[in-house]
Amino acid sequence: MTHEAVGFIERNSAKPFLLFFSFLQVHTAMFASASFRGTSRHGIYGDAVHEVDWSVGQIMQTLDRLNLRDNTLVYLTSDQGAHLEEISAGGDVHGGWNGIYKAGKSTNWEGGIRVPGILRWPGKIPGGRTVDEPTSNMDLFPTVVRLSGATVPDDREIDGHDIMDLLQGRVERSKHEFLFHYCNAYLNAVRWHPQNSSAVWKAFYFTPNFYPENKTTCFHTHVCFCTSDYVTYHNPPLLFELSRDPSENRPLTPDTEPDFYSILAVMQEAVERHQSSVKPVESQISAGNVMWKPWLQPCCSTLSQLCQCQQELLSG
Secondary structure, eight states, rough: OHHHHHHHHHTTTTOOOOOOOOOOOOOOSSOOOOGTTSSSSSHHHHHHHHHHHHHHHHHHHHHTTTTGGOOEEEEOOOSSOOOTTTOOTTTOBSSSOOOOOOOOOTTTSSHHHOOOOOEETTTTOOOTTOOOSOOOOOHHHHHHHTTTTTOOSSOOOOOOOOOOOHHSSSSSSOOOEEEEEEEEEEEEEEEOOOOOOOOOOEEEEEEOOOBBBTSSSTTTTTSSSSSGGGGGEEEEEOOOOOOTTTTTTBBBBTTTTHHHHHHHHHHHHHHHHHHHHHOOOTTTTSSHHHHOGGGOOOOSOGGGGSSSHHHHHHOO
């Protein structure tokens, strides 16, 4: 994959390009290529992280070698927090660590959804700067569209926002006053960052039933589920103030937060506006959509060659 990415950049270095690179690591089933096995002190998981680090380095070196450093935006992030339940039959931990943040992958606790985003664009984005504002991977789409000179479709609701002003320091606040966190098709939690306030409120309508109960994991199901048999519903919702309680350990009550009900009322109004904008669509995981369709794969090889394009190898 790294070879193909480097080749793609080389072939398109004289014109604008978009490279979307999804790493296989460090997803399960955990693996590392032969040259990286045994290179870390953290087993196969650490070896896989080493391989990702090498791959990112190859791409960055290619941009530098082709003098594309100053006119290429690089954005490295993750789709979720560490999978805390990923432990091998031998007891080896195959997942990462979410620091002070609660729970992990498949949940909407902060450990499941708060991930780092690392960006580089010399001369366009100031280096060494930290942005501590709520953004979303959904923001990548409108940001890239506008950077390309195109326009975002106006015939539908686009949940993301162009974040270049935020990244370049022209504004201090994210355009996301509210963020809506789903577990599958179920609205699980809402985040509210009020204007002219440092508070970040987060309300949960249901939470996963952890197992063991004294942990923040779901070892009985390998990941936490969203359906009624595996969650606890909350009415009123569980309310947290993340700027004071980023680990989500102290749910607020009307006794500890005088504005408890008014805060939830504002969030409920936002939920109703949001839900009125959501249009039903065909399921992306229906049987017809998940069925393997080899004729749609962008390959020039036969099935026995596993998508290896010899002309690209020769030209590269």
